[in-house]
Amino acid sequence: QFTHRCHLIPFHMTWTAQHTASIYLQHVFKLHGLPRNIISDRDPRFTSLFWQTLWKSMGTKLSMGSSHHPQSNASNERVHAFIEDILRCCCNDTSASSWEDKLPLVEFAINNTVSVTTGYTPFYLDSLAQPLSPHDLVLRIPDEAPAPIQNAISTYLEQWSEVHTNAVANIRRASERSRDIFNRTHMPRQYAVGQRVLLRTE
DSSP states (O other): SSOOOOOOOOOOOOOHHHHHHHIIIIIHHHHHHOSSSSEEOOHHHHHHHHHHHHHHHTOOOEEEETTTOOGGHHHHHHHHHHHHHHHHHHHOOOOSSSHHHHHHHHHHHHTTTTTTTTTSSSHHHHSSSSHHHHHTOOOOOOOOOOHHHHHHHHHHHHHHHHHHHHHHHHHHHHHHHHHHHHHHHHHOOOOOOTTOOOOOOO
C-alpha cells in the first residue's frame, strides 16, 4: 500500500483458487514473503473455501471490499485503472510480439516511474535503490562476435528500448487521463446537519 509496487502476471480466468495460490507463491512470495493482510475484491477464487482456509492457516487476514464500494480499497482501484489503460495500449499495438512478452517491461516502467503521491519510484521505496533502465545500459559486443549475432542483439535491444519508451509514454498519458477524469467528477461538498441528500440504492 505504501510503495504501490506492482507485479503483472498473465492469468487464465479458468484457473482455480489453488492455482492462484501457486501463482502467488511463484511470483510474489519469493520477493516479499507472507502478507499479514490481503485486500481483494470478491472474486470466486478469493471467496472459495480453499483460499479462505489456506490464508487462515497462515495467520493472514483477508479483507474484502464491498460490491459497488471501490472506496474500501480506493488507492488500489486507482492503480488498477492506471495499469489497465497502459495494458490496453500494449494490446492495441500491432507489433509482432505478444502483449504477454511486454509485461516485464511494462511492469518495470510502472515501478520505475516517480509517483505523484510519494515523490519516489516504487523501486526506490521498496529497496532504496534505483535500477538501471534499458536506456542506461550500454552493451559492449565483443569484436569477435559474428555479424549476425551483433545484428540480432542490436535488434533485440532496440525492441526492449522501444517497448520501454512506449510504456513510459503510456504511463504519462494514463496518469494525465486519470487526473483529468478525477478532477471533472470530484466535487468537494459540505453538508449541514439535517440536510437531505439522495443516496444510490447500490
